[in-house]
Amino acid sequence: MKRIEAIRAVYPRLEGCAVVTIMGAVAAELQSIGHRRNFFYLQHAMGLASSMGLGIALSRPALKVVVFDGDGSLLMNLGGLTTMARYRPGNLLHVVFDNESLLSVGGFPTATSTGSDLAGIASAAGIQRVGTARTVESFRKAFGAALDGGELTTLVAKVEATGPAQFVTDLGLLENRFQFQRWLSAATS
Amino acid sequence: MPVSVTSSQIIFDALKACGVRVISALPETWLVHLIRMAEEDTETILVRLAKEEEGVGISAGAHLAGVKSAMLMQNHGLLASVNGIVSLAQLFRIPLLMVISHRGEFGERDPWQTEGGMVTVPLLDALGIPCERLDDPAGVARQVHKAQTLATAALRPVALLLTRDLMWED
Numbered sequence: 001m002k003r004i005e006a007i008r009a010v011y012p013r014l015e016g017c018a019v020v021t022i023m024g025a026v027a028a029e030l031q032s033i034g035h036r037r038n039f040f041y042l043q044h045a046m047g048l049a050s051s052m053g054l055g056i057a058l059s060r061p062a063l064k065v066v067v068f069d070g071d072g073s074l075l076m077n078l079g080g081l082t083t084m085a086r087y088r089p090g091n092l093l094h095v096v097f098d099n100e101s102l103l104s105v106g107g108f109p110t111a112t113s114t115g116s117d118l119a120g121i122a123s124a125a126g127i128q129r130v131g132t133a134r135t136v137e138s139f140r141k142a143f144g145a146a147l148d149g150g151e152l153t154t155l156v157a158k159v160e161a162t163g164p165a166q167f168v169t170d171l172g173l174l175e176n177r178f179q180f181q182r183w184l185s186a187a188t189s
Numbered sequence: 190m191p192v193s194v195t196s197s198q199i200i201f202d203a204l205k206a207c208g209v210r211v212i213s214a215l216p217e218t219w220l221v222h223l224i225r226m227a228e229e230d231t232e233t234i235l236v237r238l239a240k241e242e243e244g245v246g247i248s249a250g251a252h253l254a255g256v257k258s259a260m261l262m263q264n265h266g267l268l269a270s271v272n273g274i275v276s277l278a279q280l281f282r283i284p285l286l287m288v289i290s291h292r293g294e295f296g297e298r299d300p301w302q303t304e305g306g307m308v309t310v311p312l313l314d315a316l317g318i319p320c321e322r323l324d325d326p327a328g329v330a331r332q333v334h335k336a337q338t339l340a341t342a343a344l345r346p347v348a349l350l351l352t353r354d355l356m357w358e359d
Binding site for chain 1: 210234236237239243244245246248249250252253254255256272273276281282
C-alpha cells in the first residue's frame with residue numbers, strides 16, 4: 001500500500017485527536033491531504049515523535065493521541081518503546097509506517113529491509129496491543145479498532161517506499177507549534 | 190549511601206512549588222532520593238526513561254499539553270540528549286527545566302565521570318543554555334523558581350547543575 005492512501009483512509013478519524021508526525025514524507029503527505037490545527041509535525045529530532053506523543057498522552061489522559069512514526073525514526077529510539085510499554089497510556093495509538101527505507105534522505109534501506117521486525121520488537125517491549133497491516137483496508141480497520149479499544153497500541157503499516165517530490169511546505173515550524181498548543185489548550189478532553 | 194536526603198527533599202519541594210507535575214528521569218547515584226520522592230508523590234507523574242533524550246520529547250509533549258515538567262539526569266545524560274535539545278526544544282521553542290547532576294568536578298573519585306565533568310559547562314555555553322550551580326541548600330528554592338520562570342518566559346531550555354557540595358555528604 002502507499003502511505004498516503006493509508007493516511008487518507010484514517011484521516012476522518014483524526015478529528016479530535018492530538019496528532020504528532022515525524023518529519024519528511026509523512027508530514028508532507030498529511031499536510032497535502034489537509035492540515036488541521038490538531039496536527040503537529042516534528043520536523044526534526046528523529047526518534048522523539050513517540051516520546052512526545054507519550055508526554056501528551058500522560059499529561060492529558062482523556063485526550064486521544066495518535067503518533068505517525070516511521071521505521072527509520074523508531075529505529076533511533078527503540079528504547080522509547082519500553083518507556084511507552086511501562087506507562088501504557090490507553091489513549092495513545094502509535095502508528096509506524098514501515099517502508100524499509102530512509103526515504104526522505106536518499107532512500108537507503110533500514111534494518112527492517114533485512115528482517116528486523118518492528119511489530120515483534122514492540123510486542124517484546126511490552127506494548128499491549130500490536131498489529132501489522134499490509135493493505136489499506138486492513139490498516140483502516142486496525143486503526144479504528146485501536147482508537148476505540150482504549151489500550152496502548154503500536155500498529156505497523158507496511159508501505160511502499162514512495163513519497164512526495166519535496167518535503168518543505170508553507171507552514172512555518174513555529175506557526176504549527178503555537179497553533180497546536182492553542183488547540184490543545186482549547187480541547188476539552 | 191551519603192547522598193543528601195535533606196538536599197534532595199529541598200530540590201523536590203522546590204520543583205513541586207513551581208507546579209512541576211511531570212518528572213522524567215534516568216537513575217544515577219546522586220538522584221536516587223529525588224527519583225524515589227517523585228515516585229512516591231501521588232501528584233507527580235514520574236516517567237522512567239531508557240535514555241535521557243526521550244525526556245526532551247516527554248517534556249515537549251507535556252508543555253504543549255499544558256503541564257509543567259522537569260528532567261532529572263546526570264551530565265552524561267545531557268550529552269546523550271543534545272540532538273533532542275537542539276532540534277526539538279530549541280527549534281520549536283520548548284521550555285525545559287533540566288536538573289543535572291554535575292559529576293566529574295573537583296572531588297570526583299570515579300575515573301569514568303571525569304571527561305563528562307569537564308565538558309558540561311562548555312557544552313551548555315555552546316548551546317546557549319542559561320545555567321546556574323546549586324551548591325547551597327538555602328538558595329535552592331529561589332534558584333529553581335527563577336530557572337523555571339526564565340524557561341517559561343523565554344520558551345527555552347535552562348539548566349540547574351547539582352553540585353557535590355549540595356548532594357554528597359562525606
